[in-house]
Amino acid sequence: MPDMIKKAEEIFFRILMIISTVAIAAALLLILFSILYKGLPSLSWEMISQTPKGGFYFGKEGGILNAIIGSLYLSICSTILALIIGLPVAMYMNVFLIRHKKSLNLIRFFLDILWGIPSIVYGAFGFVIMIYFGLKTSLLAGIITVTLFIIPIMVRSMDEVIKTVPSGLLESALSLGSTKTEISYKVFLRQCIPGIVTAILLSFGRAIGDAASVLFTTGYTDSIPESLSDPAATLPLAIFFQLGSPIEEVRQRAFASAAILTFIILLISIVARLLSTKFNRNKIKF
Amino acid sequence: MSGLYRKWIDRINEAWMFVFLLLIIILPFILAAGLYLKSYLIISENHLSDLLFTDIWKPAENKFGFAPFIISSVWVSLSTLVLAVPVCLLSSIYITQYARSSVLKLMQPVIDILAGIPSVIYGVWGVLMIVPFSVKAAEWFGIHTTGYNIFSGALVLLVMIIPFILNILIEIFRIIPEELSEASLSLGATKWETIKFVLLRKALPGIVSAFGLGLSRAFGETIAVLMVVGNVIKIPHNIFDAGYPLPALIANNYGEMLSIPKYDSALMFAALILLAVILVFNFASRVLIMRLERYA
Numbered sequence: 001m002p003d004m005i006k007k008a009e010e011i012f013f014r015i016l017m018i019i020s021t022v023a024i025a026a027a028l029l030l031i032l033f034s035i036l037y038k039g040l041p042s043l044s045w046e047m048i049s050q051t052p053k054g055g056f057y058f059g060k061e062g063g064i065l066n067a068i069i070g071s072l073y074l075s076i077c078s079t080i081l082a083l084i085i086g087l088p089v090a091m092y093m094n095v096f097l098i099r100h101k102k103s104l105n106l107i108r109f110f111l112d113i114l115w116g117i118p119s120i121v122y123g124a125f126g127f128v129i130m131i132y133f134g135l136k137t138s139l140l141a142g143i144i145t146v147t148l149f150i151i152p153i154m155v156r157s158m159d160e161v162i163k164t165v166p167s168g169l170l171e172s173a174l175s176l177g178s179t180k181t182e183i184s185y186k187v188f189l190r191q192c193i194p195g196i197v198t199a200i201l202l203s204f205g206r207a208i209g210d211a212a213s214v215l216f217t218t219g220y221t222d223s224i225p226e227s228l229s230d231p232a233a234t235l236p237l238a239i240f241f242q243l244g245s246p247i248e249e250v251r252q253r254a255f256a257s258a259a260i261l262t263f264i265i266l267l268i269s270i271v272a273r274l275l276s277t278k279f280n281r282n283k284i285k286f
Numbered sequence: 287m288s289g290l291y292r293k294w295i296d297r298i299n300e301a302w303m304f305v306f307l308l309l310i311i312i313l314p315f316i317l318a319a320g321l322y323l324k325s326y327l328i329i330s331e332n333h334l335s336d337l338l339f340t341d342i343w344k345p346a347e348n349k350f351g352f353a354p355f356i357i358s359s360v361w362v363s364l365s366t367l368v369l370a371v372p373v374c375l376l377s378s379i380y381i382t383q384y385a386r387s388s389v390l391k392l393m394q395p396v397i398d399i400l401a402g403i404p405s406v407i408y409g410v411w412g413v414l415m416i417v418p419f420s421v422k423a424a425e426w427f428g429i430h431t432t433g434y435n436i437f438s439g440a441l442v443l444l445v446m447i448i449p450f451i452l453n454i455l456i457e458i459f460r461i462i463p464e465e466l467s468e469a470s471l472s473l474g475a476t477k478w479e480t481i482k483f484v485l486l487r488k489a490l491p492g493i494v495s496a497f498g499l500g501l502s503r504a505f506g507e508t509i510a511v512l513m514v515v516g517n518v519i520k521i522p523h524n525i526f527d528a529g530y531p532l533p534a535l536i537a538n539n540y541g542e543m544l545s546i547p548k549y550d551s552a553l554m555f556a557a558l559i560l561l562a563v564i565l566v567f568n569f570a571s572r573v574l575i576m577r578l579e580r581y582a
């Protein structure tokens with residue numbers, strides 16, 4: 001008899017487990033479906049090829065090209081900056097510090113904690129820097145803030161990949177007389193390209209999708225930014241502001257803009273998967 | 287000649303790498319220092335306990351009571367946690383213990399994409415589906431709401447933090463040595479008993495820290511919550527009341543903060559509170575995880 005109860009309990013929990021797993025997958029489908037269902041009907045070529053015209057915010061003609069370009073500028077620049085800072089750090093950790101396990105753990109610990117700081121705090125900090133240096137809301141201030149925000153993500157996810165390189169590779173390259181710099185950029189980089197590309201794309205996705213960090217720093221404008229000191233519109237903020245409008249046409253456009261952003265994010269995720277299989281050919285197998 | 291050249295390149299590069307590393311290490315300190323300096327004005331003129339525990343928020347009259355925002359934040363993140371614990375635990379146990387490996391292959395992209403969706407998209411989804419659902423759910427309890435309330439905020443946050451927690455949990459269940467489970471199974475325990483008494487007990491520190499990290503993620507999430515939570519400055523009394531969490535306060539008022547004296551200082555103080563709470567949670571959780579990794 002107790003066996004029956006045991007069995008029943010296990011079956012009961014197994015059913016609950018399957019339900020929660022299916023529910024998680026269903027949530028994703030639900031999100032994608034509802035955004036695309038609401039957004040696609042109001043999506044038009046005009047939306048993505050024009051900047052807002054007069055009366056755009058009352059439902060008249062125009063598009064969100066300003067926000068698309070602004071977001072691309074912002075996230076491409078900050079991804080490149082974060083790469084310039086992040087790749088050397090990730091390499092330094094795994095090539096130069098590989099024997100110092102304690103400091104390595106400490107650094108990882110720090111990076112994990114930095115990763116956990118929410119973007120609104122980075123945004124507020126960006127604002128403090130702006131006040132301090134007398135900057136106005138501008139593309140530059142936004143790029144600095146977003147760079148700070150994505151560096152921990154970039155370094156930590158690169159580190160996770162570089163960490164898996166067997167130490168034999170480091171040792172044999174050293175014994176052949178390579179300097180550690182050469183090992184970093186000629187051996188390890190090539191070995192880890194797929195993972196590094198994924199890390200870059202992941203950071204890029206974070207940069208393009210985050211709203212809270214650019215709210216204070218990048219501002220919002222109807223024109224396409226022409227220099228680093230111009231304010232710039234960004235896609236997440238475009239969605240956010242348009243959705244707050246009482247006018248139905250403008251809200252429709254918010255859904256369309258959300259569909260565009262979702263599409264970009266999905267594209268990034270698919271490209272990351274494809275690239276990582278493609279670049280795998282250069283890898284030395286052990 | 288070329289040897290010397292290579293050596294110098296190596297030296298310069300090492301210095302370069304080291305400087306960047308230092309930069310990253312001191313970043314959290316700079317963050318905290320910057321926010322503290324900016325909020326010093328308001329901390330020095332008001333008692334800390336007045337700021338944190340009074341509930342009158344009238345920036346124009348120089349009254350800054352953060353209690354409504356702090357309590358809203360606690361409500362939203364705790365209700366998210368209560369919802370997240372069963373779902374994440376059950377699902378991660380299923381994926382790691384019961385399911386075939388093809389399920390993980392299927393779920394990994396799902397988790398990755400969920401984690402990659404920007405928070406503003408979650409917000410739009412919340413407005414589209416969760417808010418109407420929240421109105422209906424409140425009706426079952428005989429409460430009328432606009433749907434923009436803490437319950438909606440918690441549901442949206444739930445979906446946002448699930449991929450994050452799930453990733454950590456899957457990782458944790460993986461580092462628990464398999465021999466432990468095998469020993470238990472060989473003694474005649476059923477699979478479920480083994481999970482209940484061996485796996486869960488062994489992984490407990492990791493599970494706690496996974497949810498600690500999830501909680502701090504929920505605490506700091508801004509735009510998605512802001513879009514569905516109602517933003518009414520008042521201490522919420524039940525889950526169907528509108529709330530006004532700290533990040534929403536910061537994000538909503540950036541426009542006018544320079545026009546009222548000390549307002550910007552107050553908002554930076556809000557950011558400082560957020561940072562402090564999240565650092566504490568992150569610190570504790572990461573320490574627990576590190577211990578578990580060393581032990582296992």
